[in-house]
Amino acid sequence: MPVEIGKVVEGTITGITNFGAFVQLPEGKTGLCHISEVADDYVKDISTYLKEQQKVKVKVIAIDPKGKISLSIRKAQTKPPKKSSQPIQIDWERKNRDANLNFEDKLSKFLKDSEEKHQQMKKNARATRRGNGFNRKGIAR
Incomplete structure (x- = not known):
């Protein structure tokens, strides 16, 4: 199956650098998951989040003309639905105390x-x- 933008695939971390992690995709292609795409939180040290040979789900976010594949772990994660806050009921009727x-x-x-x-x-x-x-x-x- 070819790598397509927007597709979520499972890969294996093959290398970790100070700017991101290289992920081996199922077809033998390798992509880069930038440090800003690892987690929703601020990531100071990527090795606290990822280890080599770890299996991860990644989303393909871009493929440039040279064939470089940009990946995102944080966009591949399903986020829980947000709580819909009910609008506050305001009583607009004027109260006349006097x-x-x-x-x-x-x-x-x-x-x-x-x-x-x-x-x-x-x-x-x-x-x-x-x-x-x-x-x-x-x-x-």
């Missing part, structure tokens, strides 16, 4: 909240103006 208050009560609540926020802003502004106790040259006052 529905049972009359106008005067709502106004007094608004004024109280507004005054509290205004006081907090003033307090924060004073703290910012004071600084951290050092002058511009970094010397304590």
